[in-house]
Amino acid sequence: MSALPSRPESSAAAATPLPGADPSVHSVHIASRRAAAALVPPADTHSPADRYEELFIEVQRQRVFEDSKTFVDCAPRQPPETILAAYRMQCHAPGFDLHAFVHHHFTPQHRACQHATTETGLPMAEHIDALWDELTRHPAHHPAHGSLLALPHAYVVPGGRFVEMYYWDSYFTMLGLVRSGRDHLLHAMTDNFAYLIDTYGHVPNGTRTYYLSRSQPPMFALMAELCESCAGHGAAQYLPQMRREYDFWMEGADTLAAGGAHRRVVALPDGAILNRYWDDRDTPREESWREDVETATHCPRPSQEVYRDLRAAAESGWDFSARWLQDGLPGACRTQTLSAIITTRILPVDLNALLHKAETTIARLSRDAGDDATAQSFDEKARQRAGAMSRVLWNAEAGAFLDYDWQARAPRPSLNAATVVPLFTGTATPEQARALAPTVRRRLLVRGGLSTSETASGEQWDRPNGWAPLQWMAVEGFAAYGAADEGCRQLADDIRARWLKTVQDVYDQEGKLVEKYSLCEASDRASTGGDGGEYPLQDGFGWTNGVVRGWLADSGARK
Numbered sequence: 001m002s003a004l005p006s007r008p009e010s011s012a013a014a015a016t017p018l019p020g021a022d023p024s025v026h027s028v029h030i031a032s033r034r035a036a037a038a039l040v041p042p043a044d045t046h047s048p049a050d051r052y053e054e055l056f057i058e059v060q061r062q063r064v065f066e067d068s069k070t071f072v073d074c075a076p077r078q079p080p081e082t083i084l085a086a087y088r089m090q091c092h093a094p095g096f097d098l099h100a101f102v103h104h105h106f107t108p109q110h111r112a113c114q115h116a117t118t119e120t121g122l123p124m125a126e127h128i129d130a131l132w133d134e135l136t137r138h139p140a141h142h143p144a145h146g147s148l149l150a151l152p153h154a155y156v157v158p159g160g161r162f163v164e165m166y167y168w169d170s171y172f173t174m175l176g177l178v179r180s181g182r183d184h185l186l187h188a189m190t191d192n193f194a195y196l197i198d199t200y201g202h203v204p205n206g207t208r209t210y211y212l213s214r215s216q217p218p219m220f221a222l223m224a225e226l227c228e229s230c231a232g233h234g235a236a237q238y239l240p241q242m243r244r245e246y247d248f249w250m251e252g253a254d255t256l257a258a259g260g261a262h263r264r265v266v267a268l269p270d271g272a273i274l275n276r277y278w279d280d281r282d283t284p285r286e287e288s289w290r291e292d293v294e295t296a297t298h299c300p301r302p303s304q305e306v307y308r309d310l311r312a313a314a315e316s317g318w319d320f321s322a323r324w325l326q327d328g329l330p331g332a333c334r335t336q337t338l339s340a341i342i343t344t345r346i347l348p349v350d351l352n353a354l355l356h357k358a359e360t361t362i363a364r365l366s367r368d369a370g371d372d373a374t375a376q377s378f379d380e381k382a383r384q385r386a387g388a389m390s391r392v393l394w395n396a397e398a399g400a401f402l403d404y405d406w407q408a409r410a411p412r413p414s415l416n417a418a419t420v421v422p423l424f425t426g427t428a429t430p431e432q433a434r435a436l437a438p439t440v441r442r443r444l445l446v447r448g449g450l451s452t453s454e455t456a457s458g459e460q461w462d463r464p465n466g467w468a469p470l471q472w473m474a475v476e477g478f479a480a481y482g483a484a485d486e487g488c489r490q491l492a493d494d495i496r497a498r499w500l501k502t503v504q505d506v507y508d509q510e511g512k513l514v515e516k517y518s519l520c521e522a523s524d525r526a527s528t529g530g531d532g533g534e535y536p537l538q539d540g541f542g543w544t545n546g547v548v549r550g551w552l553a554d555s556g557a558r559k
Contacts, residue, residue: 036152037195040139047210048072048147049286051080055087060289064102067535069161069287072210074106075143107143112159113512113540124507125552128545129180131513135159135542136185149207152195153188159540160515165192166206166542167216168317171223172469173542176549178230186230190223190238197241202248205315210287213280214315218354220245221361236365246358249275266347266406272388274347275355276406279311291534299339312343316351317469320533321453321461323403323416337457347404349393350418356385357425386427393422394432399439401428415443416453417470423477423488433481437488440474445491448519448527449499450474460533466519468547471499475551496551502527503548513548515541 118130155165205211224235252262282304284292296303326340363378401419402411422428482489515538516530
């Protein structure tokens, strides 16, 4: 197993006023953040597999809980070392009942929105407004000795089995919080992410100890700008954390030889640096232990490589998709399909676009603060990345941004909705945006909205499913280029209208919003809740609520 990076202590730099900043505003905000952080108990970063060793393996192997995630989220009723010692004393006794032992020593966590208390029959916007309280969690509610990472402020969870704060989910949830008048939660959650960066050196995938070895698509700079846009803390208040997170993604880039790779960075043959998804562990994901072990048994590659690629796909947020598979044309068997996973060989369009956004944001904020040297440095980083993306990820023949297999030195031919992210981040040129619009309309747009990919693999991040964050980035991205191109503007309007109708239709039928939707592709069928993947469809749902609420005009709108 690869070692985890050491846990950094809170950075003193986070409390250092920036050149040119208003010291009184900065000091009040930093003092408030530090006071709240001081109340957080010291972190125990041991994951459930670390804590419970052979007990963890037996619980997962014997399927004590149907969902692998249930056990790793359980709250222990005694200190973990006491439970493990008791297990070791009792496990070899005649008639030992593992199920009874686990239920005696652990308390499963309640699902979110399992028994929603919102009034039935509300207009959709009012339903979303009423759901925020059900999806909000508070630090005082954190159980002791469990896998949940302690946080200083309140936060919103996605829903269903996901009862912790997730990284990229939260940005799209925040969009709805603003429209629902919950600015205080937006600011609290952004401060939580700043705390995570100060404490761990990066934002974990989610706020569980078993997620600490990876992150998710880097949205922190966008969160800071969102705070600023609704009269919150200036984005510059978070500049130290932006830079520290950027260092996490770029670790090793300065010494990497052309053609080499280290953790999340890859040096192309011409020396240009682009990024990939990664995970610092190479063991089965604890929340999907049985599934990962089964997948690895169907692959001739070393199990550690398969586990790393599965984990890296989880860092992408697209877990799972034919996007990450070697042949791109999955077979009928799911385990055989995922055994072809090669995530760490792929330079993803969306990750590099989001890092370009981080670079341009750091440059802008540094310049505003009077730090011209840093501004110029990050301007150059952004210029180099945009150039590399145009050379390597833009495919003029396809008229699209395509993921790239850096080991095979070839673009991935199958189109997926990540192609829109360079428009959302302002990375694409006007000419690229103009060429991309008809490509997306022809290959990904369906009656129900923007399809996730061209491939119907049975995995949840593929056709026919549609996901709220991809709709938002497509609509806002094409709209940003729409002033200069009518095709971009019309496509943005079409995707938005089709997606809102999809969500409204399912809400009218079922009275809820869900994690993903199976998009209708023709007039003879209706959109439904999505399917595929490792777990059943989840209700709630944070990022669907956020995107839809962000687009609805007012609390009484029915679109």
